[in-house]
Amino acid sequence: MEIVSLIKCDDYRYEKVRQALEKSFENLGGVKKYVNHGETALLKLNLLMKKKPEEATTTHPVFAKALAEILIEHGVKVIIGDSPGGPFNEKILKGIYKVCGMEEVAKDTGAILNYNTNSVDIKNENGLILKRITAIEILEKVDKVISVSKLKTHGMMMFTGAVKNMFGIVAGLDKAEYHVRMPNNKDFSNALVDICLVADPVLSFMDGIVGMEGAGPSGGDPRKVGAVIASTSPYHLDVVATSIIGLKPTKVPTVQRCVERGLCKGNLDDIKLKGDRIEEFILNDFVIPEIRSLDLLEGKLPKFMRDIINGLLQPKPVFIHEKCMGCSDCAKNCPPHVIKMVDNRPIVNLDECIRCFCCQELCPVKAVDIHRPLLMKLLSRL
Ligand code: SF4
Numbered sequence: 177m178e179i180v181s182l183i184k185c186d187d188y189r190y191e192k193v194r195q196a197l198e199k200s201f202e203n204l205g206g207v208k209k210y211v212n213h214g215e216t217a218l219l220k221l222n223l224l225m226k227k228k229p230e231e232a233t234t235t236h237p238v239f240a241k242a243l244a245e246i247l248i249e250h251g252v253k254v255i256i257g258d259s260p261g262g263p264f265n266e267k268i269l270k271g272i273y274k275v276c277g278m279e280e281v282a283k284d285t286g287a288i289l290n291y292n293t294n295s296v297d298i299k300n301e302n303g304l305i306l307k308r309i310t311a312i313e314i315l316e317k318v319d320k321v322i323s324v325s326k327l328k329t330h331g332m333m334m335f336t337g338a339v340k341n342m343f344g345i346v347a348g349l350d351k352a353e354y355h356v357r358m359p360n361n362k363d364f365s366n367a368l369v370d371i372c373l374v375a376d377p378v379l380s381f382m383d384g385i386v387g388m389e390g391a392g393p394s395g396g397d398p399r400k401v402g403a404v405i406a407s408t409s410p411y412h413l414d415v416v417a418t419s420i421i422g423l424k425p426t427k428v429p430t431v432q433r434c435v436e437r438g439l440c441k442g443n444l445d446d447i448k449l450k451g452d453r454i455e456e457f458i459l460n461d462f463v464i465p466e467i468r469s470l471d472l473l474e475g476k477l478p479k480f481m482r483d484i485i486n487g488l489l490q491p492k493p494v495f496i497h498e499k500c501m502g503c504s505d506c507a508k509n510c511p512p513h514v515i516k517m518v519d520n521r522p523i524v525n526l527d528e529c530i531r532c533f534c535c536q537e538l539c540p541v542k543a544v545d546i547h548r549p550l551l552m553k554l555l556s557r558l
Pocket residue numbers: 495496499500501502503504505506507521522538539540541542543544
């Protein structure tokens with residue numbers, strides 16, 4: 177049985193968050209069980225892009241601050257880091273740290289903001305899909321990794337939690353290369369599990385105080401969930417988090433892969449919950465995006481026929497030119513480079529588009545929508 181700690185926390189007042197995190201550590205056996213005095217720990221936050229804390233796209237700074245302080249008080253040297261969407265360089269990191277509130281966290285706590293933008297190749301012979309991962313170098317410089325994810329929906333993967341949070345250890349634009357190499361949802365979700373196994377966080381926390389529903393991971397709406405979730409197992413943590421938002425865990429591709437690979441059961445049967453009762457958190461009206469790259473006919477038809485039919489059912493990114501401010505972030509970060517800026521507005525070549533939806537994920541002004549054919553909408557409900 178894996179322990180998952182679930183603590184109620186209604187808002188981001190420092191004392192309340194700190195108390196919730198202290199209780200979480202208690203439920204999991206205490207800080208010393210995981211990190212020793214004098215060790216260095218990387219707090220791998222979700223810092224997807226330059227977004228203000230109240231937009232609920234990134235790990236809230238109060239959450240990061242309280243966690244960093246607890247660890248620092250135990251003699252741990254804390255480094256805050258992530259490889260966000262897009263290029264991985266000092267200028268971009270600085271902007272993200274500032275807007276996401278992490279500069280303040282570092283100033284208040286003494287935690288160090290990571291500016292090491294080097295990458296290293298890590299061999300992963302046991303990986304199912306990825307036998308080698310290009311990771312951020314800081315991962316190898318620290319003694320322990322602690323994941324601090326945000327509870328959010330995700331257009332491509334339905335849900336982004338503790339397992340998907342580890343995708344941020346892949347260095348900068350290499351993330352785009354992984355999308356190109358694995359346009360298939362099953363391969364990509366297996367790759368995410370490979371990456372999480374390599375990152376091997378000693379602890380995983382989830383900021384579920386205010387999560388994101390709808391068009392996550394950046395274009396959705398903030399939604400209060402009131403939960404601080406923690407576990408040594410990111411796989412079991414995701415099962416609890418998805419259950420809370422009324423999403424059957426095994427509908428989520430990463431959870432499906434974890435079940436196939438024996439990492440969890442995909443339900444609460446192998447989980448010992450500690451803390452507040454899960455029933456107090458359940459939300460039955462949390463807005464979940466319907467998955468966008470579903471191979472509905474897998475196993476039912478030969479592959480060449482599935483490819484033709486799935487091609488007809490495919491959703492597509494649609495650029496809302498009235499909302500677009502012409503920043504070209506979507507074009508610069510489109511993994512197969514199929515977006516061209518024409519008169520300062522993006523135009524996509526849909527024949528070459530791999531439907532990764534990075535353009536939607538990284539658009540700062542929600543100017544990218546996903547349109548799905550009516551037939552696809554109907555089939556997804558089957
Ligand atoms: S669609 Fe969004 S990301 Fe692309 S150019 Fe317009 S504002 Fe920038």
